[in-house]
Amino acid sequence: xxxxxxxxxxxxxxxxxxxxxxxxxxxxxxxxxxxxxxxxxxxxxxxxxxxxxxxxxxxxxxxxxxxxxxxxxxxxxxxxxxxxxxxxxxxxxxxxxxxxxxxxxxxxxxxxx
Amino acid sequence: xxxxxxxxxxxxxxxxxxxxxxxxxxxxxxxxxxxxxxxxxxxxxxxxxxxxxxxxxxxxxxxxxxxxxxxxxxxxxxxxxxxxxxxxxxxxxxxxxxxxxxxxxxxxxxxxxx
Numbered sequence: 001x002x003x004x005x006x007x008x009x010x011x012x013x014x015x016x017x018x019x020x021x022x023x024x025x026x027x028x029x030x031x032x033x034x035x036x037x038x039x040x041x042x043x044x045x046x047x048x049x050x051x052x053x054x055x056x057x058x059x060x061x062x063x064x065x066x067x068x069x070x071x072x073x074x075x076x077x078x079x080x081x082x083x084x085x086x087x088x089x090x091x092x093x094x095x096x097x098x099x100x101x102x103x104x105x106x107x108x109x110x111x112x113x
Numbered sequence: 114x115x116x117x118x119x120x121x122x123x124x125x126x127x128x129x130x131x132x133x134x135x136x137x138x139x140x141x142x143x144x145x146x147x148x149x150x151x152x153x154x155x156x157x158x159x160x161x162x163x164x165x166x167x168x169x170x171x172x173x174x175x176x177x178x179x180x181x182x183x184x185x186x187x188x189x190x191x192x193x194x195x196x197x198x199x200x201x202x203x204x205x206x207x208x209x210x211x212x213x214x215x216x217x218x219x220x221x222x223x224x225x226x227x
Contacts, residue, residue: 031212031213032212032213034215034216036218041221042220042221043117043203043205043218043219043220043221044156044203044218045218046215046216046217046218049213049215051213085154087156089156091212091213092212100146100158100161100169100171101148101156101158101216102158103155103156103157105153105154105155106154
C-alpha cells in the first residue's frame, strides 16, 4: 500500500531561520509528488509537482527536491506569513485509481517574528 | 473568481439526518474528487468522477452517494449521519484523469454531527 510519512509533525522557526521539511514515501511506481500548503480553515493550495528523482522546483522562499525515496521542502529565510501546514502527496503508476492523491499528515510550520 | 466552490461552509446536524454538500468548479476540468479530512488532519480520497462517470469509490460506506449532474458539479449526499462522519470534506478538480495532473481544492465543508 502506498504510504507517505512527513516529519517533523510540527516545526517552530524564528523569522529568517532556514530549515527543511521531509516527506518519505513508499509507492509502487511514482508518477508525481505534490506539495500543498494549507492555512487554518482553508483548502490545500497547490505549490509544486515533482516527477522524477533529481528534479527541483522553486517558488519565492520555497524549494522542493526529490530523490527516489523522499522529498524535501526547503524554506529559506522564512517569514511569519509562511506559517501553515505543508502537505505532501503522491500519485502511483498502477491504474486504475492511480489518479488519487495519497497524503501525509503534514508538517505544521510556525514562524515567529 | 472562485475556482472550486463548496456549499455550505459549515454544517451542524443531528445523528440520523440526511444532508448534502454541493461542489462546483469553473475551471473547465473533466475530473472531480471528494476528500475527507478527519480530526487528525489526515486527508483521504473518497470518490473521483471523470466526465460524470464514477472512477474511484474508496471503500466509503454506501450511506455516502456522490452525484454529478454535469462535469462542473459533484455533490455529496450523506444518509443517516453518524457521529464518526464529523470531519471536513473537500472537493477538488483536475484538468483530466491523467496521472500527474494538479488537483485544485475547494475551501472545505465543516460537518459536525451531534
